[in-house]
Amino acid sequence: MTQDPQNRPLSPHLTIYRPQLNSVLSIMHRITGIVLFFGLLLLIFWFFSMSVGQASFDLFSGLINSLIGRLILLGSLCALWYHFFSGVRHLFWDVGIGFGLEWVQRSSYAVLLATISLIILTLLIGVFTG
Amino acid sequence: MMFGSVKGLRGQSHKGVESTNHWISQRFTSILLVPLSILFVVNFVRVFDKPFIEVLKTFQHPVNNLVALLFILISLWHYRQGIEVVIEDYVHDLRIRNLTLRLIGIMCWFLVIVVIFSFVSIYRMEI
Numbered sequence: 198m199t200q201d202p203q204n205r206p207l208s209p210h211l212t213i214y215r216p217q218l219n220s221v222l223s224i225m226h227r228i229t230g231i232v233l234f235f236g237l238l239l240l241i242f243w244f245f246s247m248s249v250g251q252a253s254f255d256l257f258s259g260l261i262n263s264l265i266g267r268l269i270l271l272g273s274l275c276a277l278w279y280h281f282f283s284g285v286r287h288l289f290w291d292v293g294i295g296f297g298l299e300w301v302q303r304s305s306y307a308v309l310l311a312t313i314s315l316i317i318l319t320l321l322i323g324v325f326t327g
Numbered sequence: 328m329m330f331g332s333v334k335g336l337r338g339q340s341h342k343g344v345e346s347t348n349h350w351i352s353q354r355f356t357s358i359l360l361v362p363l364s365i366l367f368v369v370n371f372v373r374v375f376d377k378p379f380i381e382v383l384k385t386f387q388h389p390v391n392n393l394v395a396l397l398f399i400l401i402s403l404w405h406y407r408q409g410i411e412v413v414i415e416d417y418v419h420d421l422r423i424r425n426l427t428l429r430l431i432g433i434m435c436w437f438l439v440i441v442v443i444f445s446f447v448s449i450y451r452m453e454i
Contacts, residue, residue, distance in 0.1 A: 241438060248452070274372075326373045
């Protein structure tokens, strides 16, 4: 019965666990949080290159405005809005709102809908003012 | 019994009263990032593909400069809080865990210095 305390089995047992919408959205919050750090680094480099001067800014700006650069920015934007709305849902849970299974199910769809809407809205702002 | 004395638990976000403070300050940065994200992203998508002078003028405006600076610094702080919890969840070897936490701390402080330096230079830059 006694096992090595440093080596106890961990829950959930991922190899036999059936994923559902709620569990997938939950781990997505972590994954987007980790991924967003790279978007943040890109942003920090962008401002740093701006502070150095026009030559370095033009070089770095060329990189983030290339196809790959824009795809990374788009990915960061999607991750940002997902993490944003999923995080807002966590804040509601933190004050005790929305715990019922039915409400969790509904707010999952609300998070997805809000994320997609804001991605489209942000892209439209970018296109029409760019 | 104090939670902090539970065997095998180390690190700030899973230990006694420190974990409560960690939890509260993580909520604090989350709430601040709600308005800051919206303001910054709207600014950013409007100028990210513009020429140098235009981008520079945008971020020399005191409000834009401050919003961008706060967004980046608070995001960095928020990232550090989040990654600490993730590491304490998944890294079970205490030596590796503590080393990773320390390295992330050093990296974040280094980035804070880079960011503040950048924003002050942008603000003071002569066109």
